[in-house]
Amino acid sequence: MLLGTQKINTRGRLEIGGCDALELAEQFGTPLYVLDETALRLRCREYRTAFENLKPDTDIVYAGKAALNRALCQIIAEEGLGLDAASGGELYTALQAGFPPARIHLHGVYKTDAELQMAIEAGVGAIVVDNFEEIERLVNLLTSLPCAPSDGKASSNLPTTTARKADAEFPILLRIAPEVDAETHPLIRTGQRDSKFGFHLLNGDAYRAVERILGDPRLRLIGFHCHIGSQISDLSAFAAAVQAMATFAQSVQQRYGYVAPLLNIGGGLAVRYVPEDNPPAVKEYARTLVDALRAACRQYGFPEPALGVEPGRSLIAEAGITLYRVGAVKHVPHEHPDLPREYLIVDGGVSDNPRPQMYGARYTAVHVGRRAEPHTHPYRILGKHCETDPIIDCAMLPETRAGDVIALLTTGAYAYSMSSQYNRYPRPAMVAVRDGNARIIVERETYDDVLRNDR
Numbered sequence: 122m123l124l125g126t127q128k129i130n131t132r133g134r135l136e137i138g139g140c141d142a143l144e145l146a147e148q149f150g151t152p153l154y155v156l157d158e159t160a161l162r163l164r165c166r167e168y169r170t171a172f173e174n175l176k177p178d179t180d181i182v183y184a185g186k187a188a189l190n191r192a193l194c195q196i197i198a199e200e201g202l203g204l205d206a207a208s209g210g211e212l213y214t215a216l217q218a219g220f221p222p223a224r225i226h227l228h229g230v231y232k233t234d235a236e237l238q239m240a241i242e243a244g245v246g247a248i249v250v251d252n253f254e255e256i257e258r259l260v261n262l263l264t265s266l267p268c269a270p271s272d273g274k275a276s277s278n279l280p281t282t283t284a285r286k287a288d289a290e291f292p293i294l295l296r297i298a299p300e301v302d303a304e305t306h307p308l309i310r311t312g313q314r315d316s317k318f319g320f321h322l323l324n325g326d327a328y329r330a331v332e333r334i335l336g337d338p339r340l341r342l343i344g345f346h347c348h349i350g351s352q353i354s355d356l357s358a359f360a361a362a363v364q365a366m367a368t369f370a371q372s373v374q375q376r377y378g379y380v381a382p383l384l385n386i387g388g389g390l391a392v393r394y395v396p397e398d399n400p401p402a403v404k405e406y407a408r409t410l411v412d413a414l415r416a417a418c419r420q421y422g423f424p425e426p427a428l429g430v431e432p433g434r435s436l437i438a439e440a441g442i443t444l445y446r447v448g449a450v451k452h453v454p455h456e457h458p459d460l461p462r463e464y465l466i467v468d469g470g471v472s473d474n475p476r477p478q479m480y481g482a483r484y485t486a487v488h489v490g491r492r493a494e495p496h497t498h499p500y501r502i503l504g505k506h507c508e509t510d511p512i513i514d515c516a517m518l519p520e521t522r523a524g525d526v527i528a529l530l531t532t533g534a535y536a537y538s539m540s541s542q543y544n545r546y547p548r549p550a551m552v553a554v555r556d557g558n559a560r561i562i563v564e565r566e567t568y569d570d571v572l573r574n575d576r
């Protein structure tokens with residue numbers, strides 16, 4: 122579990138991005154999110170190379186819900202990926218960071234009018250439409266929002282850069298529930314028959330949505346989208362999603378003569394949280410998608426569309442760690458056969474990472490100052506909040522004392538982005554490390570930040 126640039130340095134400590142992790146904890150305080158910028162950039166390039174070698178017209182779009190801030194937007198833009206923004210806040214972050222709007226997709230199962238308007242005015246690359254109500258609200262907005270006349274001159278109240286031409290069609294992707302039941306935690310499974318996401322196939326909604334969109338001069342359907350879930354290791358589930366989408370695209374062509382130029386299969390590739398995890402390589406994942414697409418196109422005599430993918434977790438999870446300081450070591454007289462009796466209470470927990478509580482998510486912890494020593498002593502690691510918030514039920518560490526720093530590995534995705542101020546704890550800072558340098562990319566919140574919105 123020495124992920125990314127992690128190493129054991131000459132002092133026997135954990136090093137990440139060329140920085141001694143114990144010194145990071147001392148310099149920036151704990152809890153601390155640490156982002157291995159090199160690991161993230163290399164992973165972006167691994168994705169690009171894997172698809173460029175097999176199918177160069179693949180659109181790789183980072184799912185910003187995994188983690189997003191200005192610096193991350195800049196890194197993702199520099200690495201040439203697109204961005205999936207799943208809310209007004211994510212879209213606003215990306216626009217403020219100068220992310221090219223044409224490379225942004227707006228997602229969401231309930232986009233408000235304000236969110237749709239922000240996307241329209243910014244000129245995002247696509248809105249991924251999820252339901253009939255949204256189509257009608259989108260069309261109304263496209264009709265009512267001020268437009269530049271078709272000669273390209275801006276209307277009075279919009280700057281030229283954001284004004285749409287009056288006769289422009291807005292690019293949209295249609296989200297489909299592909300009825301693929303991927304093996305993962307039920308709360309992160311999204312493509313099955315009872316999913317709340319997208320238009321369903323069996324009841325005909327997906328076809329009715331296509332009809333509605335093709336019949337509207339303000340909308341330009343650029344393809345179909347699905348997302349079957351997250352932390353998926355079984356590549357056959359992705360192949361099944363491609364097959365389902367190609368089958369749908371082919372029957373749309375037969376019914377309406379519309380040939381989809383793009384099939385976006387979403388994200389979902391698994392990562393390594395514990396040593397037993399063995400996620401497929403990005404190369405294998407790319408090969409699976411491309412082979413499945415080509416096989417389906419051959420089967421149907423369907424022209425090969427471009428492919429889209431939306432990795433979140435598999436781009437950034439392994440590039441992140443969280444540093445915690447141990448505050449207390451308790452010897453607890455319980456009788457559970459599977460739980461260690463020694464508890465480590467650390468200075469973080471459910472407010473900086475709710476995944477263990479929400480999904481029973483598993484993690485690996487390492488001793489930062491004594492990374493080189495055998496990790497053979499069992500501890501239960503718990504947070505500091507007013508609930509029983511185990512972070513790891515049975516972690517193996519060297520003998521650990523109050524004041525020691527431990528690192529939770531693989532916390533780059535869905536930790537900061539799901540954090541809260543529970544118990545009125547300010548959120549930790551995030552530092553990006555690279556080639557021995559550390560820079561704060563998100564400041565630690567203060568007590569005044571906690572109070573900011575109180576009246």
Ligand SMILES: Cc1ncc(COP(=O)(O)O)c(C=O)c1O
Nearest residue numbers: 184348351388389431432433434
């Ligand atoms: C539509 C969509 N695309 C992409 C993703 C990213 O998934 P992952 O982080 O598993 O790659 C998600 C995650 O929820 C999603 O809902």
